[in-house]
Amino acid sequence: MAWPMKRPALLAISLAFLVSAVISPEGLAQTFEINIPTEVEFQFGSQLSFTGFPDSTDTISRAVVFMRPSRGGETLVLEASIIEDTTNPRLKAALDLRPSPIQPFELFTFWWQVDFTSGANASSPAQEFRYEDNRFAWKQLSEDRVTISWVEGDVDRGRDVLLLTQDALDGLRQSLGFMAPEKVAVYLYPSAADLQSGMQIGGAPWIGAHTVPELGVVLLAVPNTTEAFITIERDLPHELTHLLLYDRMGESYRNLPAWLSEGLATLQERQANPAYRFELEQAVEADALLDTESLCAAFPVSDGDALLAYAQSASFTQYLLDIYGMGGVLRLLDAYQEGTTCTGGIQRVYQRPLSQLESEWKRVSLHSPTTWQRFAPILPWGLLILPIILLLIIGFSARKKTTPPSQD
Numbered sequence: 001m002a003w004p005m006k007r008p009a010l011l012a013i014s015l016a017f018l019v020s021a022v023i024s025p026e027g028l029a030q031t032f033e034i035n036i037p038t039e040v041e042f043q044f045g046s047q048l049s050f051t052g053f054p055d056s057t058d059t060i061s062r063a064v065v066f067m068r069p070s071r072g073g074e075t076l077v078l079e080a081s082i083i084e085d086t087t088n089p090r091l092k093a094a095l096d097l098r099p100s101p102i103q104p105f106e107l108f109t110f111w112w113q114v115d116f117t118s119g120a121n122a123s124s125p126a127q128e129f130r131y132e133d134n135r136f137a138w139k140q141l142s143e144d145r146v147t148i149s150w151v152e153g154d155v156d157r158g159r160d161v162l163l164l165t166q167d168a169l170d171g172l173r174q175s176l177g178f179m180a181p182e183k184v185a186v187y188l189y190p191s192a193a194d195l196q197s198g199m200q201i202g203g204a205p206w207i208g209a210h211t212v213p214e215l216g217v218v219l220l221a222v223p224n225t226t227e228a229f230i231t232i233e234r235d236l237p238h239e240l241t242h243l244l245l246y247d248r249m250g251e252s253y254r255n256l257p258a259w260l261s262e263g264l265a266t267l268q269e270r271q272a273n274p275a276y277r278f279e280l281e282q283a284v285e286a287d288a289l290l291d292t293e294s295l296c297a298a299f300p301v302s303d304g305d306a307l308l309a310y311a312q313s314a315s316f317t318q319y320l321l322d323i324y325g326m327g328g329v330l331r332l333l334d335a336y337q338e339g340t341t342c343t344g345g346i347q348r349v350y351q352r353p354l355s356q357l358e359s360e361w362k363r364v365s366l367h368s369p370t371t372w373q374r375f376a377p378i379l380p381w382g383l384l385i386l387p388i389i390l391l392l393i394i395g396f397s398a399r400k401k402t403t404p405p406s407q408d
Helices: 015-023 025-030 155-176 192-201 228-255 258-267 274-285 303-337 342-350 354-366 371-402
Strands: 031-033 038-043 047-052 060-069 076-079 081-083 090-096 107-116 121-123 127-130 139-143 146-150 184-189 210-212 217-221
Touching (some): 060 081, 139 155, 146 155, 155 184, 155 228, 184 192, 228 303, 258 303, 342 354
Parallel strands (some): 146 184, 184 217
Antiparallel strands (some): 038 047, 060 076, 060 107, 107 127, 139 146
């Protein structure tokens, strides 16, 4: 999800500094490049600090560090303290992450700008760091565009997940026709509790598997067990589908109906969740299916309804693929990319309202009975019993007519 970044009130930079260092011709004339090797340290969810070691013998009167997401976004400006040391002068800047959380796993670009007592200004070349969840000692394995990070297990586990990721990306390219993102990073947390706590610290209360599509990051919660690999085979292709959808649509990905995004992703799972089939069959039998239009914006929160929402979305999306093909679904994606509404996209591409398409899906894919179909099984018995009932009615009426009135 896109992360709103807040500028800390205490870290504002003065307009005079910006004017003197950046805007004025005199400032520009005196500005040069300076090498400032920097140590970036952070305690995940708590504190971020920059320690710079300027490669200059001139006396620095002021220093700030600029920091922003490498993919673009708001720039934070942190005022630095100057630690005078004849042998090792240092610049120190810090950010309290508790009131101002930043996006976990984001890649950040930063650079320094300094003023000297001589009146000259200097800027350092840009550097980068990734804000990883460093509460854990991540093991890492990379190949081509894929990087796998995990906590528990040996290198074979990382290799297995790397191969599965590459294979899943190839399969998604063939089935959906989408190109894979330039970079994909997969993190395997030891448990759902670990993943959830990490995202809460970062300001996003997610649980279980989750994707940060704008970063190309997939987060999975899987213990180091043989059975857990089945979970990876199910969840990994699902989450990668979200990455590919975002890569195809950009920020318009946010306009996708939840039922379509999750429906496409659920259909890519290699190990189908048996709970989906059960929930769908139970809902059909009880005539308790969710209204598809209610699944345009978001899924229900409760476990049972959420499972049904995933199951319904996958079934409805499969119906669209069966009837209209992948070409029809791609046209639907194009419509949403252009900003049409959930129901408007259906009307535009399939020339019928969502409610009608939903009824057709129920009849064809779910065999959801109409009123006539509900009574069809007892119809033969009704035809057999009807003549008997008619004879009884006729006989009763005839008897009533021939029976003389009683005499008092």
